[in-house]
Amino acid sequence: xxxxxxxxxxxxxxxxxxxxxxxxxxxxxxxxxxxxxxxxxxxxxxxxxxxxxxxxxxxxxxxxxxxxxxxxxxxxxxxxxxxxxxxxxxxxxxxxxxxxxxxxxxxxxxxxxxxxxxxxxxxxxxxxxxxxxxxxxxxxxxxxxxxxxxxxxxxxxxxxxxxxxxxxxxxxxxxxxxxxxxxxxxxxxxxxxxxxxxxxxxxxxxxxxxxxxxxxxxxxxxxxxxxxxxxxxxxxxxxxxxxxxxxxxxxxxxxxxxxxxxxxxxxxxxxxxxxxxxxxxxxxxxxxxxxxxxxxxxxxxxxxxxxxxxxxxxxxxxxxxxxxxxxxxxxxxxxxxxxxxxxxxxxxxxxxxxxxxxxxxxxxxxxxxxxxxxxxxxxxxxxxxxxxxxxxxxxxxxxxxxxxxxxxxxxx
Numbered sequence: 459x460x461x462x463x464x465x466x467x468x469x470x471x472x473x474x475x476x477x478x479x480x481x482x483x484x485x486x487x488x489x490x491x492x493x494x495x496x497x498x499x500x501x502x503x504x505x506x507x508x509x510x511x512x513x514x515x516x517x518x519x520x521x522x523x524x525x526x527x528x529x530x531x532x533x534x535x536x537x538x539x540x541x542x543x544x545x546x547x548x549x550x551x552x553x554x555x556x557x558x559x560x561x562x563x564x565x566x567x568x569x570x571x572x573x574x575x576x577x578x579x580x581x582x583x584x585x586x587x588x589x590x591x592x593x594x595x596x597x598x599x600x601x602x603x604x605x606x607x608x609x610x611x612x613x614x615x616x617x618x619x620x621x622x623x624x625x626x627x628x629x630x631x632x633x634x635x636x637x638x639x640x641x642x643x644x645x646x647x648x649x650x651x652x653x654x655x656x657x658x659x660x661x662x663x664x665x666x667x668x669x670x671x672x673x674x675x676x677x678x679x680x681x682x683x684x685x686x687x688x689x690x691x692x693x694x695x696x697x698x699x700x701x702x703x704x705x706x707x708x709x710x711x712x713x714x715x716x717x718x719x720x721x722x723x724x725x726x727x728x729x730x731x732x733x734x735x736x737x738x739x740x741x742x743x744x745x746x747x748x749x750x751x752x753x754x755x756x757x758x759x760x761x762x763x764x765x766x767x768x769x770x771x772x773x774x775x776x777x778x779x780x781x782x783x784x785x786x787x788x789x790x791x792x793x794x795x796x797x798x799x800x801x802x803x804x805x806x807x808x809x810x811x812x813x814x815x816x817x818x819x820x821x822x823x824x825x826x827x828x829x830x831x832x833x834x835x836x837x838x839x840x841x842x843x844x845x846x847x848x849x850x851x852x853x854x855x856x857x858x859x860x861x862x863x864x865x866x867x868x869x870x
Contacts, residue, residue: 481516481544482508483537490536493529499577500707500841500855502529506537506546511707511755511839511855511870516544528574528704577705577753582737583843583853586722587703589635589663591694592846595656598639600624601692605675614680614687620667621675622693634678634693636664643719643849645743646864657719657743657848664691705843708753710869716744718758718865722851734854734861740840742850742867750842750850756867758838760859764829837861839870 487506503510529535532551537544601624608619640660647654665683669676680687722739734740744750837859844851854861 481512483544484508487537490534493531493533493535493575495531495575497531497575498579499529499575502535502575503546506535506544509870511841513546514706514708516546517548530573530575576703577707578841578843578853578855579737580703583739583851586739586851587844589637589661590640590722591637591661592643592658592849593639593661594658594847597659598637598661598692601637601694602634602676603693604636604687604689604691606689607687612689616665616680616683618680618687619670620678620680620687622678623675625669625672625674625676625693627672627674629672629695631695632669633696634667634669635696636667636680636683636687636691636693637661638664638688638691643741643743657745658846661692666696667693705753705841707755707841708751710751710754711749712869714744714748714750714754714756714869716742716748716756716867718861718863718867719743719849720863734857734863736838736854736857738854740852740854742842742852743848744867745848745850746845747847750845752843752845754842755870756840756842756852757836757870758840758854758857758861759834759866759868760837760862761834761866764831767828767830834866835859837865840867 503513534549607614640662643657645655667678720741838857840852842852
């Protein structure tokens with residue numbers, strides 16, 4: 459009998475587990491969809507699924523199609539069912555072999571023959587694929603730095619000559635990016651007695667320079683700028699590496715929870731944006747040390763949202779208790795006031811003010827309210843596209859409500 463009960467319990471667990479992980483279809487999904495220029499994998503998946511980041515789980519791979527995860531305008535995506543489960547199928551419009559890599563040296567240059575649609579809107583993240591970068595506290599100490607400009611000015615612009623110290627004598631690198639150490643990203647501690655944890659420093663992108671002459675100091679010409687070059691700015695060699703833009707949605711290997719630290723605007727990285735919208739890039743307080751990889755998908759949850767409640771605090775039972783306490787303390791405070799009145803008039807006024815705040819009179823009760831915290835609400839989905847040790851950049855893909863800095867993010 460016990461064995462039958464255990465077996466039934468296991469079957470129930472498997473049933474509820476399977477249903478909890480069930481792929482949910484968009485009620486208005488088409489039978490098939492022909493891909494057009496400007497589509498993204500996320501957009502197409504959203505036509506078929508309520509959770510578009512899970513499209514890979516139902517992707518029916520056709521072995522005759524080369525690179526089935528690359529989808530091109532003209533391809534047809536269709537929905538079918540196998541053993542009761544949905545399957546997305548791909549019918550190739552024509553054989554295409556071009557991938558989706560972009561060259562980042564010193565600016566992002568796309569291949570002329572790129573046709574495959576991206577997983578997410580690349581235009582929204584393109585300027586953040588290479589810069590800014592996140593630094594450790596002392597990471598820039600040994601980087602080459604600007605010591606002066608040609609005419610001795612403190613600031614320099616395009617076509618100005620700058621002088622640099624700290625370059626390796628045997629270096630043949632010609633092209634450099636110019637950075638400036640910016641403000642710190644911090645994990646704010648709830649306990650005010652604890653110091654906030656510094657997760658890294660933003661390296662603000664300044665511009666580009668090309669070396670002219672070696673030496674100490676060496677000389678270089680500024681070829682482009684986002685802002686004026688200052689004495690003390692640091693230089694980093696351009697690596698010329700290829701950076702893939704094939705971001706496929708994925709889950710983290712373990713459950714990860716963090717929060718939104720800031721919004722990347724392209725100008726002021728630690729910006730004070732009141733509300734975050736779709737296709738904005740945000741900074742998260744979790745990174746490679748937490749197992750985060752490009753493509754990881756996170757849900758956004760609005761928490762700690764506080765509102766004023768002027769009704770609950772004025773319930774009859776609350777007022778009765780306050781009145782009883784007030785009578786008791788009023789007597790004690792009256793005796794205290796009588797004893798101290800001749801000595802500390804100003805102190806007594808402060809005591810009365812403090813007392814009235816703690817035990818308000820009927821007149822004061824009308825305008826008072828208490829602050830309460832609303833329950834957590836799911837407000838959106840984001841995908842990580844760039845990671846550092848303790849920080850990640852993510853693109854907000856969907857929003858169901860207002861998203862704010864310090865909202866919680868949780869792996870899906």
